[in-house]
Amino acid sequence: MSGGGEQGASLNAPIIVTTIFAPSDQAWFDAQRREYFPPERNQLDAHLTMFHHLPPSVAAEVKRRLSEETRGVAAPAARVGGLINLGRGVAYRIESPDLVSLRARLADAFTGLLTPQDQAGWRPHVTIQNKVEPGEAKKTLAALQAGFSPRTVRVAGLAAWWYRGGPWEQLSVHKFSA
8 A cells, every 4th residue: 555645546446445454464464465475466465445436537536535533533342253265365354343333333434336246245344365266265264273373453543545456545544543
């Protein structure tokens, strides 16, 4: 995920919305992703996607709503509660009722603009392996499950990104108060 901005944003670049983890938690997720994700496909830091595709025409509204949801607001409690078999990969399941509620409010605000993927039920997770053979994914899942124990993670904020086919370009960052 690289820096950038709203200036020069092409009219067809969709917006992705993610959470931001505290630096120590982000480093842990990134290390897991570096270990298990195919290196040639690993173009992004580990992330928890809230929305995969919002229209670029609502960039100002996205920024305003993310700011409203974070400014002066305590960070939602969250934890890594388990592992998810993605078939051709593995993800950590993120449990956070407050984050689920926040995402539902945003989904309501963008009703009519959501893609079918973003309208479907949200399953918060951080993918650490993807696009591998199913057998390799099963081995990774088994290895991770053998030593797994839930862990608390801190959600530090929310971010919006332009997607232009490669690494994402930052549109905005919105931090929780604590």
